[in-house]
Amino acid sequence: MTFDPDTRDQVGQRGHDGVYRRWYLNSLLYAGGGALVCALISVAAGYAFDKYRFRGKEKLFGVVQLGVLVPSTALALPMYLLASKAGLVNTYCSVLVPVLVNPFGVYLSRVFSASHIPDEALEAVRIDGAGELRACWSIGLRMVMPGFVTVFLFQFTAIWNTFFLPLVMLSDQKLFPLSLGLYAWNSNTHAEPAFYPLVVTGSLLAVLPLAVLPLVVAFVALQRHWKAGLTAGSVK
Structure with missing residues (x-):
């Protein structure tokens, strides 16, 4: 995909107008x-x-896991056609909706659920009168929080570094993520050398420390959820 002259002009005009912050x-x-x-x-x-x-639980789970074998680039065109039919192209939803499903995250969550949520604990809350949603939200989610945090951080890192999906879906530079915005600036450096300082400085700020800072904060704030023994004492 290439950027049309209008998009190049927009990027150039707003290169010093706070677009990097956006x-x-x-x-x-x-x-x-x-x-x-x-x-x-x-x-x-x-x-x-x-x-x-x-x-058919195991068969359905196997179908979900087949998604791990399919590269994201192979799904780009079908997702673009679906988004075009739904009228979502060039919107925030065109980037957000495809990243809401992670087959590996489902597999990892099942492993964490099997190892962190005792069946006896769920049976106890059911005997006390809790429904399935209440048991899942109040007991299951709390016990499987290490898995939740792990999936969150894996997906956060993957989406932060994604490039191809927004490249296909977006044409409005106001919706660009950081990676695509820097690419747009870099594509103008051959015609306008003044973009070189913007690209170099923007890339530096994206890596040190802006791109790393959210991950560091997330790891520091959520690391306690990885500690073992969250369910210790729940089952005698």
Whole structure:
């Protein structure tokens, strides 16, 4: 995909007009919001695959895991056609919706659910009168929090570094994430050398420390959830 002259002009005109800040905020929206919802969906799916019995469960789980084998680049064109039919192209949803599903996150959540949520604990809350949603939210999610945090951080990092999906879906530079915005600047350096300082400085700020800072904060703030023994004493 190439950038048309109008897009190049927009980027050039706004190169000194705070657009870099907007790209960074867009990256935070895509990575933070997408990773949060994806982690919730993955944990809920993994919990269901682990704790419930239904016909064709293992076959369905195998189909989900086949998604791990499909490269994201192979799905770019089908996702673009679907987004075009739904009228979502060149919107925030065109980038957010595809990243809400993570087959590996579902697998990881099922593993965490099997190892961190005792069946006896769920049976106890059911005896006390709690429904399935209440048991999942109040007991299951709290016990599987290490898995939730792990999926969140994996997906946050993947979305933060994504490039091809927004390249296909977006043409409005106001919606660009940081990676695509820097690419847009870099594509103008041959015609306008004045973009070189913007590209170099923007890349430096994106890596040190702006791109690393959200991950560092997330690791420091959420590291306690990885500690073992969260369910110790729940089952005698």
